[in-house]
Amino acid sequence: MRYSFTMNTLVKTGGAWLVSPSLAAVRRMSVAGFATSSSSSVPNWEGGVSMVQGASRGIGLEFVRQLLENNKKGHVVATCRNPKEATSLINLKNSFSERLFIQKLDVTDETTIEESAESVRERYGSLNLLINATGILSIPGVLQPETTLNKVEKSSLMLAYEVNAVGPILVMKHMWPLLKAGGGNGTEREVAVVANLSARVGSIGDNKLGGWHSYRASKTALNQLTKNVSVELGRRKDPVVCILLHPGTVDTDLSRPFQRNVPEGKLFTKEYSVQKLLHIINNAKKQDNGKFFAWDGQEIPW
Numbered sequence: 001m002r003y004s005f006t007m008n009t010l011v012k013t014g015g016a017w018l019v020s021p022s023l024a025a026v027r028r029m030s031v032a033g034f035a036t037s038s039s040s041s042v043p044n045w046e047g048g049v050s051m052v053q054g055a056s057r058g059i060g061l062e063f064v065r066q067l068l069e070n071n072k073k074g075h076v077v078a079t080c081r082n083p084k085e086a087t088s089l090i091n092l093k094n095s096f097s098e099r100l101f102i103q104k105l106d107v108t109d110e111t112t113i114e115e116s117a118e119s120v121r122e123r124y125g126s127l128n129l130l131i132n133a134t135g136i137l138s139i140p141g142v143l144q145p146e147t148t149l150n151k152v153e154k155s156s157l158m159l160a161y162e163v164n165a166v167g168p169i170l171v172m173k174h175m176w177p178l179l180k181a182g183g184g185n186g187t188e189r190e191v192a193v194v195a196n197l198s199a200r201v202g203s204i205g206d207n208k209l210g211g212w213h214s215y216r217a218s219k220t221a222l223n224q225l226t227k228n229v230s231v232e233l234g235r236r237k238d239p240v241v242c243i244l245l246h247p248g249t250v251d252t253d254l255s256r257p258f259q260r261n262v263p264e265g266k267l268f269t270k271e272y273s274v275q276k277l278l279h280i281i282n283n284a285k286k287q288d289n290g291k292f293f294a295w296d297g298q299e300i301p302w
Contacts, residue, residue: 047073049124053105053171054134056080058252059197061088062270063131066278068096077120077127079105107134107167110174117174126180128189129281132168132196136160137215145212156214164218168196169225172242176229181239191241193284195277196226198244198292205301223292223302230290241284244292246300247273268295 050067054060055078064078076099080086083102093100101123105116120127136159138144143156172194179192200206202219223244230242250273276295292300 045075045124045126047071047075048128049075049077049120049126050129050131051077051079051120051127051175052131052133053079053107053168054132055102056082056086056089058133059247059250059270059274060131060133061092062274063133063278064089064100065092066271066274068092068099070278073099075099075101075124077101077103077124079103079116081106105171107171108162110170113170113174117178120175121178125178127175127178128180128192130172130175130179130192130194131281132171132194134163134167135197135199136163143214145215147211149213152213157217160214160218161221164215165221165225168222169229172196172226172229176233176238176240179238179240189282189284191239191284191286193281194226194229194240194242195281196222196242196244198222198226198246200246200294200300203292203300203302227290227302234289241286241289243280243284243288243290245277245280246292246294247277248295 048071052060052063052067055064060078060080064076067074067076076096078089078092078100080089080102081104083089083104086102089100089102093102103116103119104112106112136143143159144151146152146156176194179194181190181192199215199219201212201216202223204220207216226242226244233240233242248268250268250270252270273295276297280293280295280297292302294300
């Protein structure tokens, strides 16, 4: 059996992992897409093309909204597991029909990631910004942050790792051939940007409280994987910067069950947090490659 998820439910889907016979062809086209992305034949979309992975709700949805509203000519690819049920995204589509493209992508199914990359390549040719916003902390009756070691379960560790770390790195794997410098949210960045949403609790150096084993470890894994990719792309001299972002404690479905002990003034709205994160993204420079930033621009220790 294979499992896919939403933030509130765990859905079981039958069947073995199937690999499409056309995947090899898709990979070849992805490589071709990389060759194209570095040439002058790539369409130069005024305002740039951004992709937000995990865009149906919460911070991801707010990224889509602000990218569309702040950049009057920019295009946004918004991905989620069930586009037909993403009512908030559909409402945005009604307002930005020419500049918003909604695409199916399930981070637990690599086939959908490959198909999404191919669709973006065919439609736009390149990306200027990739934001991985998917995250999972709790699912009622299935996954809860562990307050003690004896509550740790293999299934929780594996599920958190699959969604919070494996999914984003696979998205990076299939989207990086499309990444191209320039464009952005009212800026002309010198580099393309990959921004992965992490969390301060994923920092080993900052860990003073312990607990939350599955969530902490999965975000730590995401940090290391992103750092690895940043080193590789730097070595290749690709015009791409990979950064990690801590959004703060934001009033979303993910954090709502755990907001009781949040200090006054430290629970942010989605609007405020995303505004701060976009400021970091739009001012990213080559020297920021591989860094981990909090919402206020301060670097977080690994």
